[in-house]
Amino acid sequence: MSALLSRRTALLAAGTVPLLASCSGGTTRTAGNPAYATLDQSDAVARGPVGADLPETPTLRRIRGQGVLRQSGSVTTPGFGMMNPATGKITGFDIGIAQLLAKYLLGTPEVDTITGGADTREAILQNRSVDVAVCTYTISKSRARLVSFAGPYYVARSGVVVGADGPQITAVRDLAGKDVAVQPGAAQEALRKACPQARAVVFEESSQCAAAVRQGRVQAWSANTAILLGKAAVDARLRMTPATYGSSPFGIGLPKDDPAFKQIVVEFLRRIAADGSWRRLWEQTVGPLVSGPAPEPPAPGSVPGS
Numbered sequence: 001m002s003a004l005l006s007r008r009t010a011l012l013a014a015g016t017v018p019l020l021a022s023c024s025g026g027t028t029r030t031a032g033n034p035a036y037a038t039l040d041q042s043d044a045v046a047r048g049p050v051g052a053d054l055p056e057t058p059t060l061r062r063i064r065g066q067g068v069l070r071q072s073g074s075v076t077t078p079g080f081g082m083m084n085p086a087t088g089k090i091t092g093f094d095i096g097i098a099q100l101l102a103k104y105l106l107g108t109p110e111v112d113t114i115t116g117g118a119d120t121r122e123a124i125l126q127n128r129s130v131d132v133a134v135c136t137y138t139i140s141k142s143r144a145r146l147v148s149f150a151g152p153y154y155v156a157r158s159g160v161v162v163g164a165d166g167p168q169i170t171a172v173r174d175l176a177g178k179d180v181a182v183q184p185g186a187a188q189e190a191l192r193k194a195c196p197q198a199r200a201v202v203f204e205e206s207s208q209c210a211a212a213v214r215q216g217r218v219q220a221w222s223a224n225t226a227i228l229l230g231k232a233a234v235d236a237r238l239r240m241t242p243a244t245y246g247s248s249p250f251g252i253g254l255p256k257d258d259p260a261f262k263q264i265v266v267e268f269l270r271r272i273a274a275d276g277s278w279r280r281l282w283e284q285t286v287g288p289l290v291s292g293p294a295p296e297p298p299a300p301g302s303v304p305g306s
Contacts, residue, residue, distance in 0.1 A: 028083045041091070041099075042091075043102060044095060045096060045109050046197075048104065048109075049103075051255055051264070057258050058258055059131060062131070067110065068111065069110065069112070070111075070114065071112070071135075072115075072134070072135055072253070073114070073136050074094065074135045075113065077092065077206060077227055078233065080136050080230065081094045088211060091285075092098070094135055095113070095136050100268075100272055101132065101134070104268045104271070106159050117185045117204035118187075119204060119209050121135070122143060123266040125256075131254075132254055133252065136253050138249060138250060138253070140305055147254060148242070148259070149253060149254065149305055151252055151303075151306050152191060152249035152269075153252065153297065154249075155248060155303075156224040156247075156250065158191070158225070160180075160243040161210075161223075161241065162213065162239050163214060164236060164238065166239060167292055169220060172244075172245040174243065175191070176197035178199065179217075179218040179219050179229050180198045180200055181213060182209070182223065183203060184204070186224075187223045187247065190222070190248070195246045198222075202219075210238060213237075221238075225248070226248075278297045279294050
């Protein structure tokens with residue numbers, strides 16, 4: 001397993017990159033926007049809450065013994081988890097959620113991020129290589145049999161990207177008979193249900209899906225709109241289509257054997273929604289890059305599997 005993983009440490013991240021148009025009701029701005037390299041979520045994290053009188057659980061005891069929250073995350077997903085080349089820090093909405101959670105549990109936002117493919121998340125939660133997973137991790141019934149989810153903390157949809165000169169796709173049915181890149185798990189399942197006639201071509205990483213579209217090895221790529229809009233916003237060789245379908249509720253993945261810790265994380269999500277931390281984080285990451293107001297955070301436990 002360790003050969004598949006790389007480790008990076010993030011304390012207070014700065015900046016993020018473009019994403020999320022249809023999810024928030026606005027439109028994505030271009031990568032040329034000066035905010036692309038200068039966004040900074042550290043204020044939202046610094047103003048986030050610290051949990052008081054939290055119940056003792058095995059997971060919380062281990063995290064406090066480590067002095068850091070170990071999370072499965074991304075460093076290649078614009079807007080949610082991306083390594084900022086100017087600062088060397090991981091930036092985005094997901095890493096901000098992880099930092100807020102670390103601060104809530106530890107008093108300081110110390111996060112150690114482990115990266116890996118979508119098909120490794122359940123395994124590394126089960127074997128305790130990480131404490132949580134915050135990485136555009138879609139809640140599903142099949143995954144919930146293996147791990148627990150606190151959330152959702154954001155709800156995206158499934159979308160479709162093609163090459164700049166790729167086919168015209170206006171609805172998911174237009175993918176019938178086409179080779180479509182997907183990552184294993186939720187994206188693959190969503191495409192199969194929405195368009196069984198599409199030919200799914202499975203890649204472990206989102207960067208591999210994007211490369212397959214650019215190189216013409218597939219005709220389209222389907223994933224949640226949080227991933228796709230960010231990638232398309234920073235790569236002129238990719239074009240976001242208007243086709244959306246289904247729902248992709250993002251949850252915080254947790255080991256399944258500590259239900260008391262799940263309740264702590266659920267209460268954390270309620271707290272950051274109520275005290276404005278969630279909205280501040282959105283406004284300091286996604287907000288400057290899309291038009292329209294911040295969406296309302298979803299209620300924890302509001303989707304099957306959460």
